[in-house]
Amino acid sequence: MDRFLSRSPVASGREREGDENDFPMNKAWANLRDDFPVLHQQVNGHPLVYLDNAATSHKPRCVINALAQFYERDNANVHRGIHALSNRATAAYEAARERSARFLGAASAHEIIFTAGTTDSINLVACSWGGANLGRGDVILLTEMEHHSNMVPWQLLARRTGARLRYVPVLGDEGRLDLSQLDRVLTPEVKLFAFTHVSNTLGVINPITELCARARACGAVTVVDAAQSAGHLPIDVGALGCDFLALSGHKMCGPTGIGILYGRQALLDAMPPWRGGGSMISNVEYFESRWAPAPQKFEAGTPNIADAIALGRAMDYLDDLGRDAIARHDEKLATLAYARLKAEVPGIRLLGPAEHRSGVISFDLPGVHAHDVVTFADQEGVALRGGHHCNQPLMRKLGLASTSRASFYLYNTEDEIERLIAALRKIQRFFAG
Amino acid sequence: MQDLTDLYQSVILDHNRRPRNYRVLPQANRVGHGDNPLCGDKVTVYVQLEGDRIAGISFQGSGCAISQASASLMTVNLKGKTIAEAEVIAADMHKLITTGAVDEGNLSDLAALAGVHQFPARIKCATLSWHAALNAIKGEATAATTEKPED
Ligand SMILES: Cc1ncc(COP(=O)(O)O)c(C=O)c1O
Numbered sequence: 001m002d003r004f005l006s007r008s009p010v011a012s013g014r015e016r017e018g019d020e021n022d023f024p025m026n027k028a029w030a031n032l033r034d035d036f037p038v039l040h041q042q043v044n045g046h047p048l049v050y051l052d053n054a055a056t057s058h059k060p061r062c063v064i065n066a067l068a069q070f071y072e073r074d075n076a077n078v079h080r081g082i083h084a085l086s087n088r089a090t091a092a093y094e095a096a097r098e099r100s101a102r103f104l105g106a107a108s109a110h111e112i113i114f115t116a117g118t119t120d121s122i123n124l125v126a127c128s129w130g131g132a133n134l135g136r137g138d139v140i141l142l143t144e145m146e147h148h149s150n151m152v153p154w155q156l157l158a159r160r161t162g163a164r165l166r167y168v169p170v171l172g173d174e175g176r177l178d179l180s181q182l183d184r185v186l187t188p189e190v191k192l193f194a195f196t197h198v199s200n201t202l203g204v205i206n207p208i209t210e211l212c213a214r215a216r217a218c219g220a221v222t223v224v225d226a227a228q229s230a231g232h233l234p235i236d237v238g239a240l241g242c243d244f245l246a247l248s249g250h251k252m253c254g255p256t257g258i259g260i261l262y263g264r265q266a267l268l269d270a271m272p273p274w275r276g277g278g279s280m281i282s283n284v285e286y287f288e289s290r291w292a293p294a295p296q297k298f299e300a301g302t303p304n305i306a307d308a309i310a311l312g313r314a315m316d317y318l319d320d321l322g323r324d325a326i327a328r329h330d331e332k333l334a335t336l337a338y339a340r341l342k343a344e345v346p347g348i349r350l351l352g353p354a355e356h357r358s359g360v361i362s363f364d365l366p367g368v369h370a371h372d373v374v375t376f377a378d379q380e381g382v383a384l385r386g387g388h389h390c391n392q393p394l395m396r397k398l399g400l401a402s403t404s405r406a407s408f409y410l411y412n413t414e415d416e417i418e419r420l421i422a423a424l425r426k427i428q429r430f431f432a433g
Numbered sequence: 434m435q436d437l438t439d440l441y442q443s444v445i446l447d448h449n450r451r452p453r454n455y456r457v458l459p460q461a462n463r464v465g466h467g468d469n470p471l472c473g474d475k476v477t478v479y480v481q482l483e484g485d486r487i488a489g490i491s492f493q494g495s496g497c498a499i500s501q502a503s504a505s506l507m508t509v510n511l512k513g514k515t516i517a518e519a520e521v522i523a524a525d526m527h528k529l530i531t532t533g534a535v536d537e538g539n540l541s542d543l544a545a546l547a548g549v550h551q552f553p554a555r556i557k558c559a560t561l562s563w564h565a566a567l568n569a570i571k572g573e574a575t576a577a578t579t580e581k582p583e584d
Pocket of ligand 1: 116
């Protein structure tokens with residue numbers, strides 16, 4: 001696992017008890033599944049086993065209530081009104097920004113920009129920072145495992161500016177980055193290095209502290225895609241030393257349509273706005289305007305107030321459980337699932353490392369297409385994802401058109417691994433016919 | 434609850450396991466491509482048109498059991514048909530796959546795909562090769578795509 005995880009203040013703050021496999025469970029973990037109303041339903045006659053958390057996570061009741069409470073009690077626009085409701089909405093929205101800064105270890109709330117999600121955050125950096133700082137001859141460094149949303153915005157930017165793309169290779173099915181190639185690809189022409197913390201297909205956890213340090217030594221600005229990690233692993237942008245970090249609320253127990261871009265203050269101050277409108281200005285004339293300072297400079301128009309507030313509540317929920325404990329829970333389930341799938345499902349091809357991994361496991365069942373696996377598993381009440389997982393180039397490199405994917409989160413259990421394996425064995429028997 | 438054997442009828446499993454006419458057709462004078470960006474599945478349909486008659490038809494590609502069986506069954510059923518007949522069958526198939534209606538007596542073994550409509554996420558798998566074949570017959574060189582990319 002990333003060294004950063006074991007060194008983080010959150011991880012060291014709560015010591016493990018008992019043996020190595022006995023991860024800490026504070027009171028918040030008791031009856032945790034009861035916090036998630038959606039889990040308690042039958043799908044096709046079976047209790048739901050939700051293993052599509054890498055696509056989106058479910059929401060605890062406290063987050064759902066936060067949304068309802070905002071609309072029932074405080075609903076008003078922010079930063080504009082003088083009346084009581086507007087004051088309350090503004091205070092709650094800005095409190096969510098403060099909460100987010102604490103959640104990520106940012107130096108101040110001015111470094112937190114609310115966006116629509118990871119994709120939106122990355123596009124912001126590409127348009128604003130990229131447009132102002134990249135030109136012909138410059139190189140944008142990515143890795144071969146990036147999600148399309150951390151690839152296509154850079155392709156568009158490269159086309160606009162004449163910059164070139166370059167990739168850190170991925171090593172085979174185990175999916176680790178080939179760090180022996182880093183010196184070759186991380187050269188002085190690299191102005192920006194964007195990489196994912198956790199791969200949504202391979203489940204591999206990248207050594208992002210090391211990547212940030214190497215990039216910094218080379219003078220490159222770093223963008224961390226934390227879509228798959230923010231709700232799963234402790235993150236401290238200060239200790240990490242990244243320049244930008246992007247996340248999506250909906251993958252970390254928060255609502256859809258809200259995300260964050262963390263940006264280092266000095267960079268944000270120097271960046272031009274990317275969208276114009278209300279709220280992002282300090283003064284507007286008919287032919288010329290001046291911008292508000294960051295983060296308002298990057299939040300044109302009425303923001304997603306309710307969802308930002310509910311995201312703050314999701315952060316409380318995750319920290320009550322402890323992100324170190326969540327990480328160990330994910331890893332324990334994923335390691336067990338990996339070992340059992342390998343032992344009990346004949347011929348299965350598993351992607352990603354066997355251990356020290358996140359909760360995402362992709363696999364290929366020989367002779368059964370991923371769509372058939374997912375349709376069949378759904379009939380057993382097991383929700384999986386099948387497809388290329390927005391990783392088409394990586395799939396092609398691995399010689400796969402698509403895979404099935406099981407992704408675990410804090411409410412999943414060992415019994416659900418049992419249900420997954422039973423479903424896969426049944427599928428194999430059916431198609432072996 | 435839908436029954437999986439409605440979707441995976443034995444005809445479909447058979448055509449998935451032993452797809453008919455799965456090859457390049459050297460004498461083809463029309464080619465159609467189908468792409469499902471949602472899952473990365475691809476199919477290529479080769480057609481040998483003689484006048485307005487489909488003298489030969491074959492396919493190649495990767496995909497789920499539904500898409501492979503649908504393509505295989507299609508080649509068997511369209512061979513020897515005129516363009517007009519093929520278009521009628523394709524229209525009936527579209528109705529069958531999307532609604533399950535089997536009122537047309539001339540669909541024969543294609544009726545095995547009637548269960549697909551109960552699985553909305555799978556309808557595109559069944560229609561992909563038919564889009565590609567129609568493109569081929571109409572002489573369109575562009576790829577048939579079942580929808581816009583998801584991301
Ligand atoms: C690694 C990774 N990056 C980026 C994204 C994009 O997130 P969103 O669609 O919420 O913008 C995802 C989501 O699937 C992801 O898994």
